[in-house]
Amino acid sequence: MLQTDGVLDGRGEPDSEPGPSRVLDMYRTMVLIRHFEEGVRSLYAAGLVPGLVHLCSGQEAANVGVIAALKRSDFIASHHRGHGHCIAKGTPLPLLMAEILGRAAGISQGRGGTLHMFDPAVGNLGTNGIVGGGIPLATGAALTAKRLRTGQIAVAFFGDGALNQGLLHECMNMAAIWKLPVVFVCENNGYGEYTAIDTVTAGGSLTARGEVFDIPSHMVDGMDVLAVHAAAVAAVSRARAGEGPSFLICNTYRFSGHHAADKQEYKNKEEVKLWAGKDPILRLAGHLREQGIGQEDLDRMESEAAADVAAAVEFGKRSAEPEPALLRSRVYA
Amino acid sequence: MLQTDGVLDGRGEPDSEPGPSRVLDMYRTMVLIRHFEEGVRSLYAAGLVPGLVHLCSGQEAANVGVIAALKRSDFIASHHRGHGHCIAKGTPLPLLMAEILGRAAGISQGRGGTLHMFDPAVGNLGTNGIVGGGIPLATGAALTAKRLRTGQIAVAFFGDGALNQGLLHECMNMAAIWKLPVVFVCENNGYGEYTAIDTVTAGGSLTARGEVFDIPSHMVDGMDVLAVHAAAVAAVSRARAGEGPSFLICNTYRFSGHHAADKQEYKNKEEVKLWAGKDPILRLAGHLREQGIGQEDLDRMESEAAADVAAAVEFGKRSAEPEPALLRSRVYA
């Protein structure tokens, strides 16, 4: 997870040029997410993951670039491809891994699994099984923040598939008229399940879908964490200043299939290759090396991440199945 | 109802400059609608109308300007303020009036009343009690027309209130990607119930709400039937040609309240006066006089309309209440 705390970065000021410690922190977190997803993938292959699981490998820059602009107390609502958000926002890896395995030591004691991981301690209103389902939750969190003057802001993450849910338009409209401190972040990976975005999505401009509500809307290279971060910092500071919502589209790519068992035969090989070349982690590594960070530092982060994930996997595998009594508890508060 | 049949107008060609017979026809129909609504209002005042009723006085140019661009076989889906659409599309007045009174001789034998008047014989898929509810019905009718290559097109009428229903955005998106022959017509009268549109509707441009899907979108003076008609003819011919959907916003005004018993205290007096001065019927009458139509002709149309409405009122009042046996019939086809 990220260790620096969002826009403050020790200076109390939003800043689109993150200092070196934050950049390294973002790198570390992206690497952690990638390793985590590989850990999940191998658990899935071993038959240990109940149900289906949607991996976010390839989308780490969008996950981390945005969340690095937040404070720990800020809210996010995530979606079905949400491990990266949960990790970046700060939930301990073992709790996530155990949850994905449906075990008693999971953050929700195995009730929800990958699609339902909540952690209010770090402002996470949950991954979500309903396409678009988290959007109003984040918008509502922004309403709370505004009403109770807590200074928090909220981010709604969603995929390109959710662009066609009317719910998004409704929430954008209300966020705009009520000037809510919310940032709508579309992680556009070009597909919704097995369907390419352009076959189901009208209009030449996706940013127009926010502009129509007079919401400042930007499209950024979602494989470039620095670009994502700069845009997110601007949007967050706008929200924090009480100026209302923003819309960010991060163009990115799903390195895995829709879910871990998807063979992706519908994808064009050229396209896959092209995007593999844009790997956000390799790209940031290159940048860091240019900035004089040594390869051994990068390697160290890599092996730390691998170790953290291995520990989380171990923790998850060792965790017991939930007790039957859990079934009927916590239906009501 | 309109007597000329839409774009054909005897020449088989769309034409945004309607010939004199069609302009007169539109005038006659607008006057008919106004009288009809006055008839309904007095029946309501007399306690004869079950439930609530939403009158469309003031919006006749938007109703008629669009429907005069359609063929009888084309589809419309209307909304809760829909008497004008039903009349213009061609359902006989007595059937409508009896329905509004909930009587056995009504077009739905009193099952539905004002909010549920259907007439497939003239392509009317119904007024509707759900704000936005008719939009997908018209869009679906356009799908049928396209799939079965019938050459029909469809119009979805809705109020400004429906602009904020996500359903509209979803349907516009699908109409655009599938190039459906549908025209989305917003009758923007500035209010949804007791709430002014700008307090609930974000964005400086309402046409942008169509443009975002690359749908040609136009705002017209909804008190000028000729302007509405010209825009509608263009949109209809585009649809007919297989070029896809259009979006039309007709700025108009609700001369009555939200429903017949609404005292409209929330409205500003200046505003009411301003719009009263834009009465679409007076405006067209002025134009017709300029074109050399004699006042006696206009007067004649007026008294014919009054007589038609009086006959419809009489018919409705005389019609029996539906038999109890009706209750359980036609639940299933």
Added chain:
Amino acid sequence: MPEEREITYRAAIIEALREEMRADPRVIVLGEDVGAAGGVFKQTEGLFAEFGTERVIDTPISESGAFGIAVGAAMTGLRPVFEVMFCDFLTLVMDQLVNQAAKVHYMSNGLLSVPLVLRTTMGTGANLGPQHSQSLYAWTAHVPGLKVVVPSTAYDAKGLYRSALRDDNPVLIFEDRLLYNTKSPIPEEPFAVPFGRCDVKRAGSDITIVAVGRMVHAALAAATRLAEHGLDTEVVDPRSLVPLDVEGLVRSVRKTNRVLVVDGGHRQYGAAAEIAATLSEEAFDWLDAPVTRLAAEDVPIPLSRSLEPLVQPNEMRIAEQAQILMGR
């Protein structure tokens, strides 16, 4: 006995809201025309004047999104009261209600909760036609995680609202529009009516009528009529459908050995079925006749003045049915 003031069902609800809004700044009200207009049935009148736009919020006509926002607000520290103008429009908020609000507490293993009141209106009687007359509580009662309340009197409404506003779960309150102007004596002091406790609205020994919402009044009228025929009718109002006071209902049946369940919702797969099935099972050995249901006709609800009154049970039909049941 000191004279008690009588206020309407509508006023009782507004009073409960006002008291709670004064006591707890986290309580906000959202809905269409709930603000300056005071609600299309005047059911929020006065709140806007006292609490302003910050706490009494007019939403656009965007039920799905607006309700979803209320759910998000409830998850993060507010206690929203969200109004769905007609319960017919619950159709538009089902996803946020069922897949989010009802399940968040469970899915999050109790880390989050959704303290939210969804109030809505229902019923026939005003000739509003098929899309504005339904009574759809059975749907929501089928969903674990939701509580469902149907107040039949001003007194119950006030007390149940207080419970709802202090509950940490999503609570649905179904208000029959025809009840808004009905009055009952109501203490000046705030009070709560707990969920899951049925109320014997009329004690009797020959037959139990379990009635929901406005049907309670029809049942009471029927009971008076039946008394003329020497029949001593007990009328029991569950008040909340979830939780349901099974024990309380069974107690009545053990006494009378006959039950008629009267429900203003549709009969097929409706709320009366749950009550009837439960009593048939739980009170099997005490039943002298089958538990019988009288519910709304299984038809879309027509507008016409001659047809609409045939849809929901009324005094006459209840009395008739009770007599048939006594004859078995």
Added chain:
Amino acid sequence: MPEEREITYRAAIIEALREEMRADPRVIVLGEDVGAAGGVFKQTEGLFAEFGTERVIDTPISESGAFGIAVGAAMTGLRPVFEVMFCDFLTLVMDQLVNQAAKVHYMSNGLLSVPLVLRTTMGTGANLGPQHSQSLYAWTAHVPGLKVVVPSTAYDAKGLYRSALRDDNPVLIFEDRLLYNTKSPIPEEPFAVPFGRCDVKRAGSDITIVAVGRMVHAALAAATRLAEHGLDTEVVDPRSLVPLDVEGLVRSVRKTNRVLVVDGGHRQYGAAAEIAATLSEEAFDWLDAPVTRLAAEDVPIPLSRSLEPLVQPNEMRIAEQAQILMGR
């Protein structure tokens, strides 16, 4: 007996769709990934190749709008088969389903009808968690104007689909995902299974188990187990919940005098309640024990491998419950 081919539930449905699409150009299929992808459960495989984009239409993730469009198409001459990937997402189409599709025929006094099939999937068993495991047919069965079908075998699925595709009303078909790979013998020739006729899946004389959907198989397994204890169980499958074959069910109860209703939906205010209430009333004089319900637990459906199997009834719990019932 000539050997009959066996095909899967999935294949049977695709076959029914294919036959009807060949016979009637008005039949189209819409849904998410129903086209080239062949359905996320391969439940439309092959249709796209044969009928192309014109008739097998991939929609955006816009359930409300897309289903509403299907309703409009049905009103004007097409016969759409619309797929809602998980019945948990019915929440998103409720308005178009309940306020439009179900009521158009009635409201228009029969001038219009809505010949439409809404197919959807349900059930636990794949650890998909609270938002992807529900069985929500009870909601739709509460709505007059809709028909509701729950096929339990490949044979029934094929025959019920044919009836649905030729019906002029909105018909909902709930498919348990765990049934897709189950097989039954199916004639080569097209055939229809009519709605409103229950099917005795196993004849018996001691107790009736009324079971819905996949629960039929659990009930049959339980019946085999019970036979070892000398109990002769009859298993009856209603096949359609609306219309419900009350007469057929009562016939069985008259014979056995004991009924257990097994339902994979939630128990509270669920489909089993309607069946139990109806049988308790209609077969009162033949019942030796209370009609008992065994349904899904009233909890959101947890993902975990140890918890999820506790939610819906299974062979063991059915057998146990039947024995308890025999002991009364």
